[in-house]
Each structure stands twice: as structure tokens, then as C-alpha cells.
Amino acid sequence: MNNVTNSFGITEYNVSICKNIDDNISIFKEIFKDDDTIIMRPFRNKKTGIRFFAISVNGMVQSNEVYQSITAPLITLDFPTECDDLLDVISQEMVSNGDVKTRENISEIVCDVLYGDTTVFVDGCDKALTVETKGFELRSVSEPDSERGLKGSKEGFTESIIVNTSQIRRRILTSDLKFHFFRVGTRTNTLACVAYMDSLVDKRVLTELLRRISHIKTDGILDTNYIIEQIKDKRMSSFKTCGSTEKPDVAVANLLEGRIAIIVDGTPMVLTAPYLFIENFQSPDDYYLNFWYASVGRILRILCFFVSIALPSVYLGLVTYHSEMLPTEFMTTIAESTKDVPFPTFLECVFMLFVFEVLRETGVRMPDQVGQALSIVGGLVVGQAAVDAKIVSAPMVIVVAFTGIASLCVPRLTGAMLLIRLVALVCTALLGFYGLFMFMIGVLVHILGIRSFGYEYVHLSMRFQSFKDTFIRAPHQKMITRPRFAKDRIRK
Amino acid sequence: MKKLFIIIGLIFVILNFSGCYDYTELKDYTIVMGIGFDKGEKYRYRVSAELGGISGNSDEVRESQTSVVIHSEANSIPQAIANLTDTTGGELYFKSCEIAVIGNELCRDGCDDIIEYLLQSTDFQMKLSLAVANGKASEIFAVKPTVDNVISIELLKSIKTAKQELSSSRIISPYQAFNLSARNELVPLPLLTVKDGKPVTVNAGGLTLLKDGKTAKKLSTEDSVCLNFIDNEIERAIIECGNSGCEITRCSVEKENDVILISATALPLDESLSIDTAENEIKKRVERTLSTLHSLGLNENTRVQVCLKKADK
Numbered sequence: 001m002n003n004v005t006n007s008f009g010i011t012e013y014n015v016s017i018c019k020n021i022d023d024n025i026s027i028f029k030e031i032f033k034d035d036d037t038i039i040m041r042p043f044r045n046k047k048t049g050i051r052f053f054a055i056s057v058n059g060m061v062q063s064n065e066v067y068q069s070i071t072a073p074l075i076t077l078d079f080p081t082e083c084d085d086l087l088d089v090i091s092q093e094m095v096s097n098g099d100v101k102t103r104e105n106i107s108e109i110v111c112d113v114l115y116g117d118t119t120v121f122v123d124g125c126d127k128a129l130t131v132e133t134k135g136f137e138l139r140s141v142s143e144p145d146s147e148r149g150l151k152g153s154k155e156g157f158t159e160s161i162i163v164n165t166s167q168i169r170r171r172i173l174t175s176d177l178k179f180h181f182f183r184v185g186t187r188t189n190t191l192a193c194v195a196y197m198d199s200l201v202d203k204r205v206l207t208e209l210l211r212r213i214s215h216i217k218t219d220g221i222l223d224t225n226y227i228i229e230q231i232k233d234k235r236m237s238s239f240k241t242c243g244s245t246e247k248p249d250v251a252v253a254n255l256l257e258g259r260i261a262i263i264v265d266g267t268p269m270v271l272t273a274p275y276l277f278i279e280n281f282q283s284p285d286d287y288y289l290n291f292w293y294a295s296v297g298r299i300l301r302i303l304c305f306f307v308s309i310a311l312p313s314v315y316l317g318l319v320t321y322h323s324e325m326l327p328t329e330f331m332t333t334i335a336e337s338t339k340d341v342p343f344p345t346f347l348e349c350v351f352m353l354f355v356f357e358v359l360r361e362t363g364v365r366m367p368d369q370v371g372q373a374l375s376i377v378g379g380l381v382v383g384q385a386a387v388d389a390k391i392v393s394a395p396m397v398i399v400v401a402f403t404g405i406a407s408l409c410v411p412r413l414t415g416a417m418l419l420i421r422l423v424a425l426v427c428t429a430l431l432g433f434y435g436l437f438m439f440m441i442g443v444l445v446h447i448l449g450i451r452s453f454g455y456e457y458v459h460l461s462m463r464f465q466s467f468k469d470t471f472i473r474a475p476h477q478k479m480i481t482r483p484r485f486a487k488d489r490i491r492k
Numbered sequence: 493m494k495k496l497f498i499i500i501g502l503i504f505v506i507l508n509f510s511g512c513y514d515y516t517e518l519k520d521y522t523i524v525m526g527i528g529f530d531k532g533e534k535y536r537y538r539v540s541a542e543l544g545g546i547s548g549n550s551d552e553v554r555e556s557q558t559s560v561v562i563h564s565e566a567n568s569i570p571q572a573i574a575n576l577t578d579t580t581g582g583e584l585y586f587k588s589c590e591i592a593v594i595g596n597e598l599c600r601d602g603c604d605d606i607i608e609y610l611l612q613s614t615d616f617q618m619k620l621s622l623a624v625a626n627g628k629a630s631e632i633f634a635v636k637p638t639v640d641n642v643i644s645i646e647l648l649k650s651i652k653t654a655k656q657e658l659s660s661s662r663i664i665s666p667y668q669a670f671n672l673s674a675r676n677e678l679v680p681l682p683l684l685t686v687k688d689g690k691p692v693t694v695n696a697g698g699l700t701l702l703k704d705g706k707t708a709k710k711l712s713t714e715d716s717v718c719l720n721f722i723d724n725e726i727e728r729a730i731i732e733c734g735n736s737g738c739e740i741t742r743c744s745v746e747k748e749n750d751v752i753l754i755s756a757t758a759l760p761l762d763e764s765l766s767i768d769t770a771e772n773e774i775k776k777r778v779e780r781t782l783s784t785l786h787s788l789g790l791n792e793n794t795r796v797q798v799c800l801k802k803a804d805k
Binding site: 320324339429431434438 | 502506515516517518519521523544585587588590617642645
């Protein structure tokens with residue numbers, strides 16, 4: 001059997017369906033050699049004697065459904081013997097299930113069967129019928145841990161692409177919403193789809209997105225991050241140019257702004273593109289709470305971003321290079337606190353940041369019962385004991401703790417903030433505030449140079465409509481325009 | 493190629509404009525909170541420095557004292573300061589020094605060189621405050637602070653309070669002193685006096701007038717307020733009038749030809765005190781101060797007029 005690879009990197013079987021059912025059985029035995037989960041069930045109609053052969057995967061199908069919808073009717077009922085009429089009669093009159101497709105391509109049949117459908121072959125026909133019989137276990141819809149909110153929907157995406165698309169569909173009851181399915185990953189053949197609003201999406205962005213996805217050459221896609229890293233602009237940048245969310249309401253809001261959603265089977269994370277820098281500071285709660293409170297929260301997040309990346313460096317600069325900027329009393333307090341600490345301030349800072357990251361990382365992976373105890377121990381041990389032992393100074397513990405807490409306020413930029421913080425620290429250790437500002441200018445230049453699918457990552461404008469959903473969240477009645485990448489800019 | 497030029501340009505800028513290669517930990521510094529200059533016994537100058545951020549090993553010591561005063565003598569100020577560094581064994585940090593006290597004897601002989609040293613030295617910050625001690629500067633620093641842990645901070649606060657609440661003092665930096673001296677004007681420096689009692693405190697009311705770098709006249713608290721009237725340095729003052737008093741605020745001074753017109757808002761602290769009486773009292777006192785200035789050769793043939801407006805309660 002000669003197999004070829006298509007433009008999405010998927011293996012295609014270079015063989016057609018045979019009219020002889022025994023040949024078809026041989027083909028599939030060859031394809032699924034050594035796979036014990038495949039059920040190949042030959043049977044015949046007891047009135048006409050016509051032979052059938054059904055193929056499905058054990059554990060992926062609802063066995064009851066297969067029996068009641070396929071096997072039982074085909075064994076017991078009467079029908080004509082002509083091939084074309086036969087398939088038509090079977091799909092129209094006998095198989096009572098939801099979706100029935102006629103297949104001519106072996107590759108499509110393999111994909112269908114592996115995804116939980118049952119394919120029926122008829123002796124004497126060179127086509128087959130795929131009947132939807134999916135019955136694999138799914139996680140129930142629940143609130144995502146990474147995106148908890150005070151108000152709004154508590155539903156989250158699951159690992160099933162069908163459930164995820166249905167959650168989006170339930171919220172946009174219009175034919176303008178389109179889903180385009182495709183497969184990606186040469187060995188996993190993962191089902192994915194792009195969702196968009198036909199009247200709002202920028203077709204150039206859509207074309208570019210599909211082009212980039214078709215260029216993904218990998219054997220497996222297990223999560224959306226596999227896709228992100230291969231389609232994003234500026235791949236080496238720590239800032240992401242594709243958004244991700246586990247909440248259907250967030251995905252729908254993005255679609256209504258002209259963005260495109262990428263849903264991948266097997267992961268609850270849905271991608272959205274294009275993605276702008278200011279979205280890192282947005283939260284779904286911003287739109288469900290009063291706009292004053294939401295605006296304060298947003299400004300707080302932006303400030304926390306700056307605190308998280310700059311506070312340790314500012315402290316280091318003040319203590320080592322620019323002590324004259326400190327008020328005298330504060331300076332004497334710091335000097336007294338650091339008097340007996342044997343390490344330079346820079347090393348203290350690096351050590352404390354390292355400890356904080358270890359604690360954070362451990363807290364993520366620990367079971368809930370142990371996590372709480374660990375945080376108490378970590379806080380006591382690091383905070384109190386290290387200060388008492390004069391390994392670190394008390395002001396440093398405060399600075400690093402506040403930095404860590406501020407970084408948790410902006411979870412979407414955790415990785416970028418960690419990197420910027422460390423490099424800023426090194427620059428400050430070398431050149432004081434001069435080094436810090438030089439580095440920050442470099443970061444700013446980098447951010448300003450990023451584009452997300454052709455659109456500026458940071459768009460500077462002095463018009464109110466540009467501010468309405470950036471530093472503040474304007475009242476809903478004032479938010480009358482969509483972002484600039486939407487085809488239809490006016491919300492109506 | 494473009495990136496290479498940018499990188500080279502960046503390195504050039506960093507190497508030429510960076511001045512932050514002097515990495516020093518705060519704990520390696522010995523912080524000087526205040527500095528005093530006196531006439532030395534063996535040498536020309538005696539420099540006293542109050543070092544802050546000192547704590548003992550026991551709780552008792554920590555509570556009672558957080559500063560230490562050290563002294564050194566030399567024939568030049570830089571040498572005396574270098575000797576201080578030898579005493580402490582660590583680098584002295586003068587940028588936190590907020591007050592410099594000059595002893596009475598040294599001031600009488602001339603303190604221009606001290607003011608010039610403080611001005612030219614990059615170790616001291618621009619907002620350093622100058623003051624003159626009624627006796628020795630070292631006696632001022634020997635007073636045990638009553639409120640703050642550091643006497644220098646207490647001195648500075650008392651000068652600020654005297655200026656803002658009583659208008660009987662001023663805050664003068666070496667830069668301002670130098671400018672006034674260069675214009676042949678009198679330099680009014682706050683006068684610090686040790687008051688005996690329990691506890692021993694330092695009074696910051698009153699001014700010392702320097703002319704050509706030497707003490708010309710010491711003014712009492714009352715005369716200092718009048719001088720501040722003339723120079724439009726009044727923020728808030730209480731003028732005693734017999735058994736009563738008058739609170740002065742919002743003062744403005746205009747000088748036309750040889751007449752100094754002082755306008756202010758006054759609030760009599762007693763119903764029986766009239767505005768006219770207060771006006772006359774202020775005029776009398778200001779004229780007395782003016783005559784003192786005349787005797788020093790300044791503001792000759794100048795008259796004063798006072799106009800008070802009653803403040804609303």
C-alpha cells in the first residue's frame with residue numbers, strides 16, 4: 001500500500017474501496033494490523049443474504065447505538081439489491097442515527113472510525129456509509145481553574161471539539177458564524193477548526209492563518225500551544241501574539257470583535273487571533289462588573305505589570321548606585337537591615353526570586369491538601385528564618401514578595417515578566433538606573449515592533465475610542481466600535 | 493549591517509554616558525547625619541560627625557542610642573574629614589547629611605572657607621542646611637535627642653518648625669549663603685542654642701547675621717521675626733502685644749524707593765487687642781530691627797510702613 005502525505009501533513013492511503021467485501025476486510029486488517037481495539041464485525045441480511053461489514057473502535061462508540069441503529073436493522077429488514085439504491089435505502093430508511101455520510105476515500109474512513117464513528121461496507125458496493133456513533137468518555141463542563149471570575153458564565157471548554165463548538169454555537173445564534181474543520185499533525189491527525197463571523201472577520205487574516213496552519217509540520221498536536229509556537233509572529237519573543245482562553249464567553253466576545261478562534265480537539269484551550277498587547281490586562285470580569293470598578297481593576301493590573309518587572313531592579317538601583325534618592329531615615333533602616341547580610345544585594349535578590357519561583361512552581365503541581373501546608377512552610381521558612389539567619393534582609397523579602405504577588409495579577413504575562421525582570425536586574429546590577437532604562441527602552445522598542453497577523457501589537461492613538469477598552473473600560477453604550485481588524489467597525 | 497551599526501552605537505553610548513560604575517552596597521557605607529565645624533584645640537579645625545544607623549547588640553542599647561558622634565582635628569577641612577574616615581574604618585556617606593553646624597568661635601573668625609568647601613564638595617547634597625551654634629558645634633551634637641533617635645534630624649525639624657510656625661528662623665543652604673555673600677548682603681543663618689534643663693534641648697529660634705563670612709550680629713527670636721518681616725519670609729508669626737498677642741499670616745512686602753510697605757493679615761488672639769495697637773507694635777519692632785541693620789551698614793535711610801488687615805475668624 002503506497003501512502004502519501006497531504007498539505008496538512010496527514011498520511012493518505014493510496015487505495016480505494018473495493019466492491020468485494022473480503023478485499024475491504026483485508027485492506028482494513030492491513031491498516032489496523034496489531035491494533036486490538038478495532039472491531040471488525042461482518043454480518044449479513046437474513047432475508048437477502050447480502051453481506052455487510054462494520055468497523056469501529058472499541059471504547060470510542062456507543063455499542064448500544066451501533067446495535068440498534070446499524071446491525072439490527074441491516075440484519076432483519078428487507079431492501080433492494082442494486083448498489084446505488086442499496087446505499088441510499090440504507091441511509092434514508094434503515095439507519096436511524098443522527099449523521100450518515102457516504103464515503104469513497106479510505107483515509108476519510110480511517111479518520112471517521114478512529115474518531116468514534118462506525119463505517120459500514122456493503123458487498124458489491126465501492127462506497128461505504130459512516131454513521132455517527134461517538135460514545136467516548138468526556139470530562140463534564142466545569143469552571144476552568146486558570147480563569148476564575150466573580151461574575152459571568154462559569155462554563156469552560158472541554159477536550160471535545162464538538163462540545164466546544166456547540167458552546168460557541170449556543171451563544172451566537174446566527175448563520176454568520178462559520179466553522180471550518182481541518183486536521184493537523186501527521187501521526188495524531190488531530191481534528192481542529194477555525195471559527196469566525198463571516199461578516200466581521202478580515203479575510204486576509206483568515207487566509208494568512210490557514211496558510212500558517214497548513215505549514216505546520218509536526219507529528220502530533222496535543223495542545224493549542226503546539227500550534228501557537230508555530231504560527232505566531234516573532235517566534236522567539238516571549239510575548240504571545242495569539243490569545244488563548246478556556247471560557248466560551250470570552251471566545252464568543254473575541255469572535256464578535258472580528259477575531260478568529262482556533263479550536264483543537266483534545267484540549268480545552270481555544271486560541272484567538274489577532275491578539276493585542278492590551279488584552280493581557282483584560283479580564284472577563286471587566287465586562288460583567290460596574291465599569292468604574294472594572295477600570296480601577298484594569299489600571300491596577302497595568303501598574304502591577306510595571307511593579308513586577310521593575311520593583312526588584314529599582315530597589316537594587318536605589319540601594320547600590322543611587323542611595324542619595326532615598327530619604328535619610330529609610331536609608332538608615334535599610335542599611336541597618338542589610339548590615340549583617342554577607343551577600344551582595346544583587347545575589348540576595350536573585351536568590352529570593354529563585355525561591356519564590358520554586359515555591360510557585362511547586363504550589364502548582366502539589367495536591368491541594370499539601371499545597372496549603374507548603375505555602376505556610378515556605379512563607380515561614382523563607383520569610384522569617386532566612387531573615388533571622390541573616391541570609392537575606394527583611395526589605396528584600398518584602399520587595400520580592402510584593403513582586404511575586406503583583407506578577408500573579410497579570411497571569412497572561414507570567415513568562416514574559418519573569419524574563420524581563422531577570423534581565424532588568426542584571427542590567428541594573430551592571431549600570432544602575434541607566435542600565436535599567438536602557439533595557440526598558442529596548443523592551444519597549446521590541447513590543448512596538450511586534451505584529452499580530454499584520455496588525456500592530458501596540459496601537460498608539462489619542463482618540464477616545466482607542467482608550468475605551470484599554471486603560472479603562474468605558475460603559476457598554478460608549479463602546480460603539482470594534483477593533484481595527486474587524487471588517488465592520490461599528491457595533492450594531 | 494544596520495543591526496551592527498545600532499549595536500556599536502549602543503555600546504558607544506553606554507561607555508561614554510554611563511556613570512554608574514561605582515557599585516557600592518549601602519551596608520558598606522557609614523552614614524553621616526550631621527556635621528559640625530569648630531575651632532580646634534591643637535589644629536585649626538575640629539570636625540564632628542554624627543553617624544546614623546548604629547545599633548547595639550542588646551535591646552537596651554538599641555532603644556537608647558542609634559547614632560554616634562565622632563571627632564577629628566586637622567589644619568584643613570578635607571584632612572579632618574579624611575581623619576574621620578580613618579576613625580570609622582569605612583567609607584563615610586555624606587549625601588544623607590542634612591545639617592552642617594558651624595561653631596560660634598569659628599564663625600566669628602570667618603567661615604567662608606567652610607561654606608565654600610561644602611559648596612564645592614560633591615559629597616554633600618545641595619539641600620544641606622547651614623546653622624550656627626551659640627557655643628560649640630560639638631556641644632550641639634552631644635545633646636541627647638528627646639524625640640528622634642538622631643540629633644541631626646531633631647535639629648533640622650526644630651529649625652523647620654521655628655521657620656514655619658514662628659517665622660523666627662530660616663533654612664539656608666551653602667548655595668544661598670554663597671550667593672548672598674557674593675552680593676555683599678547679610679547672610680542670616682539659624683542660631684542653635686543649648687538650653688539647660690531636664691532634658692537638655694536645643695533651641696532653634698533666632699538668627700546669626702554674617703557679613704563677609706564673619707558673625708556681624710546675633711538676633712534674638714523677636715528681632716529674627718522682624719527681619720523676616722523685612723525680607724518677606726513670614727509664613728506664620730505670633731506677635732506679643734502686652735498681655736495679648738496677634739497671629740500674623742499672609743504677609744506681603746513691597747519696597748518702593750526707601751519705604752518698606754508690609755501688608756499682612758492679623759488675627760488678634762484677644763478681643764481687647766485692636767488692630768491699630770498690633771500695627772504700631774509691629775512697626776516699632778521692625779524699626780528697631782531696621783536700625784540694627786543700619787548700624788551694620790545696610791538699608792540706610794529706609795523707613796517702614798505696616799498695614800494690617802483683620803482676618804475673619
